[in-house]
Amino acid sequence: MIALRLRDWRRYEGLVELQPAFAFLEEHGTGLADGRHEIAGDRVYAIVVTHQPKPVQECRFETHQRYADVVSLVSGSEMIGYAPAESLEAEGEYDGEKDLAFYRPPEFFTPVLLTAGMVAVFYPEDGHMPGCIYEREEVVRKIVVKVKVG
Amino acid sequence: MITVRLKDWRRYEALQELRAAFAFLERHADGRDLREGRNEIAGEEVYALALTAPLKPEEECVFETHPGHIDVIYLAAGEELIGYAPAGALGEAVSYDAAKDTAFYANFSGGSRVILAERDTVCVFYPEDGHRPWCQVSGPGRVRKIVVKVASGPIG
Numbered sequence: 001m002i003a004l005r006l007r008d009w010r011r012y013e014g015l016v017e018l019q020p021a022f023a024f025l026e027e028h029g030t031g032l033a034d035g036r037h038e039i040a041g042d043r044v045y046a047i048v049v050t051h052q053p054k055p056v057q058e059c060r061f062e063t064h065q066r067y068a069d070v071v072s073l074v075s076g077s078e079m080i081g082y083a084p085a086e087s088l089e090a091e092g093e094y095d096g097e098k099d100l101a102f103y104r105p106p107e108f109f110t111p112v113l114l115t116a117g118m119v120a121v122f123y124p125e126d127g128h129m130p131g132c133i134y135e136r137e138e139v140v141r142k143i144v145v146k147v148k149v150g
Numbered sequence: 151m152i153t154v155r156l157k158d159w160r161r162y163e164a165l166q167e168l169r170a171a172f173a174f175l176e177r178h179a180d181g182r183d184l185r186e187g188r189n190e191i192a193g194e195e196v197y198a199l200a201l202t203a204p205l206k207p208e209e210e211c212v213f214e215t216h217p218g219h220i221d222v223i224y225l226a227a228g229e230e231l232i233g234y235a236p237a238g239a240l241g242e243a244v245s246y247d248a249a250k251d252t253a254f255y256a257n258f259s260g261g262s263r264v265i266l267a268e269r270d271t272v273c274v275f276y277p278e279d280g281h282r283p284w285c286q287v288s289g290p291g292r293v294r295k296i297v298v299k300v301a302s303g304p305i306g
Contacts (some may be wrong), residue, residue: 001152001153001154002151002152003151003153003234003262004151004236004278004279005236005238005278008236008276008278008305010305010306011276011278011305012165014164014165014166015162015164015165016164082153084155084270086155108265109265110153110262110263110264110265111262111263112262113235113260113261113262115239118236123161125155125158125161
């Protein structure tokens, strides 16, 4: 898991698989419609989401086996829980079509607080619980760049 | 800021400046063969500090940054809570200890709260990453910590 300010992304430019994601986010801060945006076919694409974060009790931990999630907050703020996937107990089967597995709520997790301008990167080994309220209820606009990883 | 389990560190092996630090932690994961204080790796470019100390209540801990170093933090024993927030969110530093290359921030208490598990978690804090170490997770405790210091600077 990586947390950073988008403006600092070149600290991580050695991670070449993430470069198209960071470059896209730098170029398209605002003005994108909700939904899917193409970057490099199924290898890299972006999903723009406008939503209302929920109380933590209503959020779920998840992982993806084939993609890293590069989550960028355009406006608002939200908390994303983080815990190593291996420390989590699965809830249901892995959905190969959606590349998505869910987990039971863990006893401990790291609350990652994202405000506008911040980015978090979750690899397949990084369990994450997106969309939680951080301090006050406010509408969040975020871009999730999906990056295919080995 | 990076949080990774030591066994998964190769996810980040393309970040060349961190390789010596991760390799050192892999070789000294139980910390037993390290002496308290400074341990040499590659001169002033990379060295390790082995530190045994009690933790403090979170409200007594302060945020810090290191303009000239990356901290690669790992626990050989115990568990610890470390706060994280981008340096830009911390306001002005109240003091700077040049000998330790450490700036301290007194007026910020928010941020992410990373739990480091014993002999498992590695946290990497770059110069732009404010961090608040030495916090208790649940009640009093102490840790044996290995901090690999990697010489660094501004991005680019």
